[in-house]
Amino acid sequence: MSNFALSYPAINSIRKHRRLPSDVRIEQILRAALVEFSQHGFSSARMEDIAQRAELSKGGLYAHFKSKESIFEALLLKRLTPSFNNQQWVLTGGESLNEAIKSFIDHLYGQLSDPDVIATLKLLLTESRRIPHLVDFWRREIIDKYLAEQQAILKAAANNGHLRHSAFLDDAALLMAPALYGAVWQMIFDETTATATVDSLRRAHMRMLHELLVP
Amino acid sequence: MSNFALSYPAINSIRKHRRLPSDVRIEQILRAALVEFSQHGFSSARMEDIAQRAELSKGGLYAHFKSKESIFEALLLKRLTPSFNNQQWVLTGGESLNEAIKSFIDHLYGQLSDPDVIATLKLLLTESRRIPHLVDFWRREIIDKYLAEQQAILKAAANNGHLRHSAFLDDAALLMAPALYGAVWQMIFDETTATATVDSLRRAHMRMLHELLVP
Amino acid sequence: MSNFALSYPAINSIRKHRRLPSDVRIEQILRAALVEFSQHGFSSARMEDIAQRAELSKGGLYAHFKSKESIFEALLLKRLTPSFNNQQWVLTGGESLNEAIKSFIDHLYGQLSDPDVIATLKLLLTESRRIPHLVDFWRREIIDKYLAEQQAILKAAANNGHLRHSAFLDDAALLMAPALYGAVWQMIFDETTATATVDSLRRAHMRMLHELLVP
Amino acid sequence: MSNFALSYPAINSIRKHRRLPSDVRIEQILRAALVEFSQHGFSSARMEDIAQRAELSKGGLYAHFKSKESIFEALLLKRLTPSFNNQQWVLTGGESLNEAIKSFIDHLYGQLSDPDVIATLKLLLTESRRIPHLVDFWRREIIDKYLAEQQAILKAAANNGHLRHSAFLDDAALLMAPALYGAVWQMIFDETTATATVDSLRRAHMRMLHELLVP
DNA sequence: AATGAATGAGAGTTCATTCAT
DNA sequence: TATGAATGAACTCTCATTCAT
Numbered sequence: 062m063s064n065f066a067l068s069y070p071a072i073n074s075i076r077k078h079r080r081l082p083s084d085v086r087i088e089q090i091l092r093a094a095l096v097e098f099s100q101h102g103f104s105s106a107r108m109e110d111i112a113q114r115a116e117l118s119k120g121g122l123y124a125h126f127k128s129k130e131s132i133f134e135a136l137l138l139k140r141l142t143p144s145f146n147n148q149q150w151v152l153t154g155g156e157s158l159n160e161a162i163k164s165f166i167d168h169l170y171g172q173l174s175d176p177d178v179i180a181t182l183k184l185l186l187t188e189s190r191r192i193p194h195l196v197d198f199w200r201r202e203i204i205d206k207y208l209a210e211q212q213a214i215l216k217a218a219a220n221n222g223h224l225r226h227s228a229f230l231d232d233a234a235l236l237m238a239p240a241l242y243g244a245v246w247q248m249i250f251d252e253t254t255a256t257a258t259v260d261s262l263r264r265a266h267m268r269m270l271h272e273l274l275v276p
Numbered sequence: 277m278s279n280f281a282l283s284y285p286a287i288n289s290i291r292k293h294r295r296l297p298s299d300v301r302i303e304q305i306l307r308a309a310l311v312e313f314s315q316h317g318f319s320s321a322r323m324e325d326i327a328q329r330a331e332l333s334k335g336g337l338y339a340h341f342k343s344k345e346s347i348f349e350a351l352l353l354k355r356l357t358p359s360f361n362n363q364q365w366v367l368t369g370g371e372s373l374n375e376a377i378k379s380f381i382d383h384l385y386g387q388l389s390d391p392d393v394i395a396t397l398k399l400l401l402t403e404s405r406r407i408p409h410l411v412d413f414w415r416r417e418i419i420d421k422y423l424a425e426q427q428a429i430l431k432a433a434a435n436n437g438h439l440r441h442s443a444f445l446d447d448a449a450l451l452m453a454p455a456l457y458g459a460v461w462q463m464i465f466d467e468t469t470a471t472a473t474v475d476s477l478r479r480a481h482m483r484m485l486h487e488l489l490v491p
Numbered sequence: 492m493s494n495f496a497l498s499y500p501a502i503n504s505i506r507k508h509r510r511l512p513s514d515v516r517i518e519q520i521l522r523a524a525l526v527e528f529s530q531h532g533f534s535s536a537r538m539e540d541i542a543q544r545a546e547l548s549k550g551g552l553y554a555h556f557k558s559k560e561s562i563f564e565a566l567l568l569k570r571l572t573p574s575f576n577n578q579q580w581v582l583t584g585g586e587s588l589n590e591a592i593k594s595f596i597d598h599l600y601g602q603l604s605d606p607d608v609i610a611t612l613k614l615l616l617t618e619s620r621r622i623p624h625l626v627d628f629w630r631r632e633i634i635d636k637y638l639a640e641q642q643a644i645l646k647a648a649a650n651n652g653h654l655r656h657s658a659f660l661d662d663a664a665l666l667m668a669p670a671l672y673g674a675v676w677q678m679i680f681d682e683t684t685a686t687a688t689v690d691s692l693r694r695a696h697m698r699m700l701h702e703l704l705v706p
Numbered sequence: 707m708s709n710f711a712l713s714y715p716a717i718n719s720i721r722k723h724r725r726l727p728s729d730v731r732i733e734q735i736l737r738a739a740l741v742e743f744s745q746h747g748f749s750s751a752r753m754e755d756i757a758q759r760a761e762l763s764k765g766g767l768y769a770h771f772k773s774k775e776s777i778f779e780a781l782l783l784k785r786l787t788p789s790f791n792n793q794q795w796v797l798t799g800g801e802s803l804n805e806a807i808k809s810f811i812d813h814l815y816g817q818l819s820d821p822d823v824i825a826t827l828k829l830l831l832t833e834s835r836r837i838p839h840l841v842d843f844w845r846r847e848i849i850d851k852y853l854a855e856q857q858a859i860l861k862a863a864a865n866n867g868h869l870r871h872s873a874f875l876d877d878a879a880l881l882m883a884p885a886l887y888g889a890v891w892q893m894i895f896d897e898t899t900a901t902a903t904v905d906s907l908r909r910a911h912m913r914m915l916h917e918l919l920v921p
Numbered sequence: 922a923a924t925g926a927a928t929g930a931g932a933g934t935t936c937a938t939t940c941a942t
Numbered sequence: 943t944a945t946g947a948a949t950g951a952a953c954t955c956t957c958a959t960t961c962a963t
Contacts, residue, residue: 080922102402105319108958118924120960125922129958187317187402189464196464228484232476235484238453245456249404249411261447269443269450272488293940295947323933335935336948344933510943532832535749538937548945550939555943559937617747617832619894626894658914662906665914668883675886679834679841691877699873699880702918723961725926753954765956766927774954 087125089115091139094132099180103133103188130191137192140181141199158224162270169240170263173247183248208233227273239266294331302340302350304330309351314395318348318403345406352407355396356414373439377485384455385478388462398463423448442488454481517555517565519545524566529610533563533618560621567622570611571629588654592700599670600693603677613678638663657703669696724761732770732780734760739781744825748778748833775836782837785826786844803869807915814885815908818892828893853878872918884911 523544738759
């Protein structure tokens, strides 16, 4: 079981008390929590399982979080706050529209293929009632601002004649709707099925943007 | 709750043994279950609450279903099987494209405003792991067939010159993606917020279809 | 199941209300109860199963017995009262000791091979606490009297020189102890195992009686 | 119930979390389980009562056993495995037959007066269906071996002329049958009644062994 | 900071019994 | 009499949380 032969200070291998820096533990716990919560939902997820996945004992969780609920909040706070604004789709004068569309699609579907993003989105759907303040914050500060920004960029570009005055200018959500469709598919279906759907969608999505955006 | 105004013999309201035909009770139970399951998720939903909502004792549920799980399955079996194919969007030669688009959008967003549809969809997202056989059936027999049918209709119409050869011909899911976006919004946000988003989306969605479909 | 094919009015086969004379029903129920009780014990036996075995509905039982307990009592009352005294081992002057011993053993082990007797005995062991009055009655009126009678017969025969003054004269229970041993084996072990033990026991038992009884 | 007189530090009696080493608790639980199971049978015994008797909360049981069934199995495994072979009746050349018989009877009826042995035996009768593997093991490894050993000893002694070639040589079970009869009586009847029967039986039993064994 | 035995408040389920039909 | 839907109490088991170590 333990490999005494290899590790010199053999005592270390035995002790169960593995004391870690708090922030490292918290990171471990939240990672574990994301998996368990998104796999089973908030109330079906068991502290026992989260603990095990974080390589900790059940009681040990309570040294870092005061309750299951507080783990959940910390998790969504972390994952909802700094995500989408990493890099956005910006039309600069220099690059061609084709390249811009491609980079947008790449970015969008790149997010989609990140299991953590899907998992977070699923939690949001399932458990949004549990964290209304966070959901509200997320919508106002992240989503709405992102969409408004997108819309402004699109309108400016359209006014400059770089792209057509299309329906996308009315509601930038249209731009991303197919990608969300793909995300939903990934939540519901197994990987093979979902991947096929997403691939087809991605190609059609790109073609649609071309049709609607080229001036 | 009890409607004294309608039912004359008030004595009925008092007696505890309210015996109902099995199929009526089953209907009641499933109606109650849809509300409770979609509101709290499978495992947080309590048999006690389902029973109360179905005006029954907790134990009484077990005269009709052998377990919580079996209620869940019966519910999704019922709601997944005969739903979407009620009436679909068909382009007949006679009607104009404008009217066809309008009727499609009306139908799509009409479904969206039905809380039962949203509730079912939410359950599907949340708990699909619980009923893989049903989910599989639903995708193959309902969704895929519907999409294929749509695509065939669109292609025929395009070949006849009634509409443009657009990206929609590549993947009919594009047609409905914005509506699903709206559905997801309804699952996450409160009614006021969601309604505003959906309304905006609906108008932009219709305009988008026009732009992409008129020949 | 029912053999209506033979009786003319075929409509009878359909109706569920099969009204039977009360005593026949009671007989059916007690027969079913003996099986279920001795197989699962009093509290694990289910009214549902007793009813089914008696070809009756659960509620129907209550037309004949007011409770589970009362079925149990009726069952043991019936089976404890008139049983053992059917025919006993009596040494008449005419028959030889060998024949008497053989007939005794045959009778004893004949009872043992009756599953109903084993079942009743098992119930007695398991659930005697539930029916102290019956158990008491059974011991005083059936068992003690039978043993006393046996002892009297043995003593008389010994005094007449027909058999030896053995330990059996001190306690007639010794006579039957090996058979009870066999009965216990039948309660605990499967049929094959028990039968082998009982057969061996029976032969040794008979030989023992010869050794101890022949003058 | 609580023994203030004996345990000095009364504070111990108050605190709720009385943490014990796992093996001690398991011992306590099994002791409690034997009482409850043999008193009420497996299915009538309540986890609540077992817990209370083991001075533990209901849920606490599940830290040590995963189910009621597993407590039952552990109990019978423990009680069936190492019991009978403590000390057996061995005829050595040195001691007289009278002394050997006396020590055998003492040992046999000594076991009989141990309530735990009676309780286990009762459980075996009542619930043997629940643990066929254990019952099978017990018969093959404990009972059959013990009987075979007894028989071998008897035969050797008979060949040496130390005792008579009696029916006991055919089946050593005959030796113990009256004691089992006594055990059965203790299961069925109240203590006073049973004790009287057992005492009588014991004397007759000893006399019977003398009659059959002295060469 | 960490463990895991222990608690206690439910949860789902079973089932003897009742009662409208 | 008979049925089976319905009740309600009791049961086993689960699990977030606490606490002695």
